[in-house]
Amino acid sequence: DTGVSQNPRHKITKRGQNVTFRCDPISEHNRLYWYRQTLGQGPEFLTYFQNEAQLEKSRLLSDRFSAERPKGSFSTLEIQRTEQGDSAMYLCASSLPRYGYTFGSGTRLTVV
Amino acid sequence: AQTVTQSQPEMSVQEAETVTLSCTYDTSESDYYLFWYKQPPSRQMILVIRQEAYKQQNATENRFSVNFQKAAKSFSLKISDSQLGDAAMYFCAYNENNDMRFGAGTRLTVKP
Numbered sequence: 470d471t472g473v474s475q476n477p478r479h480k481i482t483k484r485g486q487n488v489t490f491r492c493d494p495i496s497e498h499n500r501l502y503w504y505r506q507t508l509g510q511g512p513e514f515l516t517y518f519q520n521e522a523q524l525e526k527s528r529l530l531s532d533r534f535s536a537e538r539p540k541g542s543f544s545t546l547e548i549q550r551t552e553q554g555d556s557a558m559y560l561c562a563s564s565l566p567r568y569g570y571t572f573g574s575g576t577r578l579t580v581v
Numbered sequence: 582a583q584t585v586t587q588s589q590p591e592m593s594v595q596e597a598e599t600v601t602l603s604c605t606y607d608t609s610e611s612d613y614y615l616f617w618y619k620q621p622p623s624r625q626m627i628l629v630i631r632q633e634a635y636k637q638q639n640a641t642e643n644r645f646s647v648n649f650q651k652a653a654k655s656f657s658l659k660i661s662d663s664q665l666g667d668a669a670m671y672f673c674a675y676n677e678n679n680d681m682r683f684g685a686g687t688r689l690t691v692k693p
Binding site for chain 2: 504509510511512513560562570573
């Protein structure tokens with residue numbers, strides 16, 4: 470297990486299109502997190518899962534955003550009807566409770 | 582709500598010198614965890630150091646150490662013998678039980 474894997478690394482989409490990102494966490498980690506990071510800012514929390522249960526969602530996660538972790542392993546983050554303001558780096562991380570996170574390399578989304 | 586404040590948007594240090602990055606946080610909890618993460622340009626976030634709030638002893642990892650002042654809610658990072666590879670964004674983070682909250686970051690430049 471080489472760490473947290475995110476795909477794709479980059480995504481360019483037209484405004485109004487739907488996009489889906491995938492995250493494969495470290496297999497022993499039961500917690501999985503999604504963050505959004507814009508240029509020059511720290512990561513902003515979006516949502517997190519413990520196993521397959523989505524336990525917390527930020528107000529940043531509008532109804533156009535949905536995340537799933539169907540079998541408690543990989544997770545997907547979908548953005549429907551993308552807007553230019555959705556352009557950002559989307560980071561996934563996994564952890565065991567109360568330990569530091571291991572981050573993936575992120576998916577950079579550009580909405581044109 | 583927990584907030585994390587990094588008051589230094591940018592810092593600069595001469596190679597081989599020591600630099601301290603500041604972080605303060607706000608919480609009403611007594612049991613929590615604090616972290617420093619490093620994010621090199623276009624690369625993923627890496628955990629630098631971790632501190633448990635119940636421990637009075639400051640964490641140390643090689644050239645990286647922290648000054649944890651619980652009463653003052655301060656958690657600074659000291660980098661000794663700075664190296665060119667230390668140049669990056671540094672994020673302070675707070676974690677209680679669930680999601681981690683990040684500061685806005687400090688961009689560290691290392692001058693040869």
